Structures are given as C-alpha cells and as structure tokens.
Amino acid sequence: MGGMMRETQRLSLFWRIFLLNAAVVTVAFAFLMLGPFTVSAPVLLTEAALLSGVLVVMLVANAGLLRLGLAPLERLARTMSTVDLLRPGHRLAVTGRSGIADLIRSFNTMLDRLEAERATSAARALSAQEAERKRIAQELHDEVGQTLTAVLLELKRVADHAPEPVSGEVRQVQETIRNGLDEIRRIARRLRPGVLEELGLSSALKSLAGEFSTGGLTVRRNIDGDLPDLGQDAELVLYRVAQESLTNTARHSGARQVSLCLSHVPGSAAGPAEIELRIRDDGAGVGAAPEGAGIRGMRERALLIGADLNVGPAPGRGTEIRLRVPLGGEESIND
Known part of the structure; x- marks a missing residue:
C-alpha cells in the first residue's frame, strides 16, 4: 500500500x-x-x-x-x-504531491537567484553612484570653488579701488557670489560627506541634523556614545538613509519637529545585537501613497548590509523610518 x-x-x-x-x-x-x-x-x-x-x-x-x-x-x-525583491526572504512551504512540490521548489530557487542577482547589481550601481558623487564633489570643491574664490578676491580688489557707487555695487556682487560659493560647498558636502570619513558617523549625523534645522524645521538628535565599530559600508548606509529621510521630511511632510535617534540595542534571546536608526516626524504621514524612488533606494541600501528597513506611521501622527543593522552582518558595497 x-x-x-x-x-x-x-x-x-x-x-x-x-x-x-x-x-x-x-x-x-x-x-x-x-x-x-x-x-x-x-x-x-x-x-x-x-x-x-x-x-x-x-x-x-x-x-x-x-x-x-x-x-x-x-x-x-x-x-x-x-513577491517584492526589496523585501526578501519570503518563501512558500513545499507541500503537495510530486509535480506541485517540484514547481514550488523551482519557484523558491528562482527567488533565491533573483534576490542574489539583484543584490549584486544594486551593489555595483550604488558603488558607481558613490564614486560619481565623490568625483562631482571633488570637482565642485577644487574647480568651481577655487574659481569663485579667485573671483571674490579680484572683486575685493576692484571694490577697494572703485569710487562710489560702483564700489557698493561690486560688494553686492561679492555677497551674491559668496552665497553661491556657500551653496556649492553645501552641495559638495551632501554629495560626499567628508565629516563622515574624517570624524565618524556620530559627528556626521550631528552635522546633518544641524543642516536641516532651518526654515521652521527642528531636528532633535539622540545618539548613543558607546557605538561599536560598524565599518565604512554600514556607516555610509546609515548616513544615506538618514539624509534621504530628512530630505523627504523637509520637502514633502510639512513637519515642524523631527527626532533622529541612533542607538545600540544589545543582543538577547529574541535576536542579535544591532544598531537602530529611528527618524520620526510630526508631518502629514505617508498615507496610502506608493513608495517613491527615495524609499526604494533606501531599501536597496539596507539590503546590501543585511539590514531591515521599515517605513510606516509614527505614533500619533507623522512618519517613522526605522533601520536595524545587525552587528557583524554587513557586506561590502564595493564587492
């Protein structure tokens, strides 16, 4: 039988x-x-x-x-x-008789391959993106920045020797160029944050919070002082997720208050130790709107280091973005 x-x-x-x-x-x-x-x-x-x-x-x-x-x-x-390749790991239990079980196993194997190929291609794309950002930031600083600095010095010399009212007009031009130079430097810092490489993640996030605390938006930060060494790739992902989150908040949410928290969560029986980045605002919230390119980009970055990204409503009102990075689980973006 x-x-x-x-x-x-x-x-x-x-x-x-x-x-x-x-x-x-x-x-x-x-x-x-x-x-x-x-x-x-x-x-x-x-x-x-x-x-x-x-x-x-x-x-x-x-x-x-x-x-x-x-x-x-x-x-x-x-x-x-x-199935969503940006939320990997979901597999179907292999049940049923021979043919159906084989079909389910083939489907699960196909998902494994697609997720691996997407992770590899995303890593290459993001690596190329970071390299291009670094190149553009360097050119803005070295070429455009130095050229405008030379123009400012020349205008100062002209203003010192020019009669009024020409001298006042030249100084107004100086001020305009100086503001443009400050904006170029700010763009260069966002493209390639030198403070992240020189002073580390905590200082970079503090500087980032200060940049966005303007125009009616207040960013409160709470950063643990005993963070372990995360590695260059994990720190870059955490910084980019925070940067994209604050950018979306400033542009679209209408929020007045934002909290940025970076904490070290010790391991327990429920899970391994991890670093948690939480950004919560009091804006309009995400509602039923589909995820845009910014959030999809954050999900792709999170996948590269084995992190988990959740985007949803904050308690009360607004939006909460939570990134959990397991310690010791990151992969290199440059691989």
Whole structure:
C-alpha cells in the first residue's frame, strides 16, 4: 500500500488530474450499470431526475477533488503576486504531491537567484553612484570653488579701488557670489560627506541634523556614545538613509519637529545585537501613497548590509523610518 502511495505521488500533475476524473466517471458508470436502473425512451421524469442527481454528484466530487489537488498552486499564485525583491526572504512551504512540490521548489530557487542577482547589481550601481558623487564633489570643491574664490578676491580688489557707487555695487556682487560659493560647498558636502570619513558617523549625523534645522524645521538628535565599530559600508548606509529621510521630511511632510535617534540595542534571546536608526516626524504621514524612488533606494541600501528597513506611521501622527543593522552582518558595497 505504501509503495502504491509513493508511486501516486511521483505521477505528474496531468496524470493525477486525469486519474481523479477517471475515478469519478468510473464510479458513476459502475453505479448506473450495476444498479437497478433502466432508461426508457422517451426518458421518464423520475429517470431524468435520477440521472441529473448522478451528474450533480459527479460534478461536486470532481470539483472537490480538483480543489484539494490544486490548492498548492493557488497558494503559489498568491505568493507570486505579492513577491517584492526589496523585501526578501519570503518563501512558500513545499507541500503537495510530486509535480506541485517540484514547481514550488523551482519557484523558491528562482527567488533565491533573483534576490542574489539583484543584490549584486544594486551593489555595483550604488558603488558607481558613490564614486560619481565623490568625483562631482571633488570637482565642485577644487574647480568651481577655487574659481569663485579667485573671483571674490579680484572683486575685493576692484571694490577697494572703485569710487562710489560702483564700489557698493561690486560688494553686492561679492555677497551674491559668496552665497553661491556657500551653496556649492553645501552641495559638495551632501554629495560626499567628508565629516563622515574624517570624524565618524556620530559627528556626521550631528552635522546633518544641524543642516536641516532651518526654515521652521527642528531636528532633535539622540545618539548613543558607546557605538561599536560598524565599518565604512554600514556607516555610509546609515548616513544615506538618514539624509534621504530628512530630505523627504523637509520637502514633502510639512513637519515642524523631527527626532533622529541612533542607538545600540544589545543582543538577547529574541535576536542579535544591532544598531537602530529611528527618524520620526510630526508631518502629514505617508498615507496610502506608493513608495517613491527615495524609499526604494533606501531599501536597496539596507539590503546590501543585511539590514531591515521599515517605513510606516509614527505614533500619533507623522512618519517613522526605522533601520536595524545587525552587528557583524554587513557586506561590502564595493564587492
């Protein structure tokens, strides 16, 4: 008996469906052949009712058997419709008989391959993006910045020797160029934060919070002082996520208050030690709007170091972004 069951499990999906239908038809045929039934010509009302009842029983039995046999396929279809490579790890339990189980295993294997390939391609893209940002920031600082500095010095010399009111007009031009130079330096810092490389993550986040504490927006920061060494890649991801979050808050949320917290969460029985970045504002919230390129970019960065990113409503009102980085689990962006 056990051998017969194993043989049935090894049948393909086509043959199992065929045998299910054949079994239902055979049982109905035997019931009509061996039972005390005859069919008159023309068919009597009682005979028609009996045949209709047998047909209904056949259809119901066939539908029930097919639903039972194809249930794993329905679960697979639901999973396929909800797969998101930016939220990896979701797999379908391998259940069902031979053909369906093989299909589920193939689907899970395909997801493994797609997630690995996406992680590799995203790492290369982000590495190229960081290199390009560094190049542009360097050119802004060395080329444009130095040129404007030379122009300021020349304008100062002209203003010192020019009569009024020309001297006042030249000084106004100086002030305009000086403001433009400050803006170029600010853009260069955002493209490639030198403070992150020179002074570390804590100082970089403090500087970032100070930059956004303008124009009616107040950024309160709370950064642990006993942070472990995270590595260059993890620090860069944490900084970029904080930068993108504050940028979105300043542009779209209408918030007045933002809290930026970076904390060290010790390991426990519930999970390993991790670094948690939490950014919470009192703005309008995300609502039902689809995720934009900024949030998708943050998710891709989080995947590169094995981190978990959650974006959702904050307690009360506003938006909360929470990034959890497991210690010792990061992969190199430059790999």
